[in-house]
Amino acid sequence: MATHRTFTMLKPDAVEKGHIGAILEKISASGFKIVAMKLTQMTQADAETFYAIHKERPFFPELVTYMTRGPIVAAILEKENAVADFRTLIGATNPADAADGTIRKLYAASISENAVHGSDSDENAAIEGAFHFSGREQF
Numbered sequence: 001m002a003t004h005r006t007f008t009m010l011k012p013d014a015v016e017k018g019h020i021g022a023i024l025e026k027i028s029a030s031g032f033k034i035v036a037m038k039l040t041q042m043t044q045a046d047a048e049t050f051y052a053i054h055k056e057r058p059f060f061p062e063l064v065t066y067m068t069r070g071p072i073v074a075a076i077l078e079k080e081n082a083v084a085d086f087r088t089l090i091g092a093t094n095p096a097d098a099a100d101g102t103i104r105k106l107y108a109a110s111i112s113e114n115a116v117h118g119s120d121s122d123e124n125a126a127i128e129g130a131f132h133f134s135g136r137e138q139f
């Protein structure tokens with residue numbers, strides 16, 4: 001089976017709480033290869049663009065404030081069936097609904113501050129990865 005790529009962010013709450021190492025360890029132990037990674041911070045314009053699909057949702061202003069309040073870890077991950085397997089690993093959007101052992105069950109506080117992002121399709125993984133990384137930052 002061909003390998004595929006997905007895009008992730010360890011969100012500001014996860015970084016603030018010192019969970020970068022534990023989450024990256026879980027990602028690696030689950031068979032994902034890190035092919036791009038950086039500590040960075042989104043500007044308001046970055047977050048508004050990245051989350052444009054949620055523009056009309058009532059939580060959009062809160063989402064932009066949250067995602068810009070501190071550094072994130074952005075990464076591109078490679079594995080067979082990367083998009084679906086990574087969404088299984090992170091668990092449901094709302095940590096209250098997330099399965100035991102998932103990253104959100106372990107590290108997320110709420111539906112709004114849910115520790116980690118995972119792309120929802122191969123197409124969006126490519127778009128989101130290109131949003132954060134130039135070609136020569138991807139290996």
Ligand code: CMP
Nearest residue numbers: 054059063093111112113114116117118
């Ligand atoms: P994610 O699924 O990675 O991308 C959209 C984000 O919006 C989501 O994670 C949460 O951080 C946030 N979000 C989704 N639903 C809600 C909600 N009902 N209330 C507040 N924030 C939300």
